[in-house]
Amino acid sequence: MAPDTLRQLALRYHEFTDPAALTASERRVWEAARAATALAYAPYSRFHVGAALLLADNSLALGTNQENAAYPSGLCAERTALFGLAGGCGAAPPPRIMGMAVAARPAQGEFGPALPCGACRQVMLEYETRQGQPIWLLLPSLAGTILRFERLADLLPFHFSAADLPVR
């Protein structure tokens, strides 16, 4: 191999301009994430985030951001949803996740972009790896469109994983 090889990654996602273009099942998860923003506890940022998970039995699991006066103690909506499902559903392993959606809005405003933070991407991906089946993801973009990723792994190339741990 040459000492310096330029490589490029291609990122695959669908982009929709209209929620009507989503499937009924996708639209249900999309709407659930938006509705969940009403359950956020975000008195400090006043940025209300909702996450909805579609499970294999067709039920939904929700999460919202939960803030705290000691700011770093709060948690994002995506992780609240996933940890709540995996740690509190009474089943181990937790139910299979088919897809998820995220939504965000200011306390008194319109829905805007909701792109998961790096820590949430890391956590989301581990649940996908753990269940061995891809999880699709719907995100409202900065441009006001809807982004649909086929798998969470597409959001975090070169991620840290169990394979990086020397001893397991």
Ligand code: THU
């Ligand atoms: N937040 C989320 O819930 N999800 C994200 O992916 C990004 C940020 C929350 C954390 C905090 O409560 C508020 O949004 C402002 O950062």
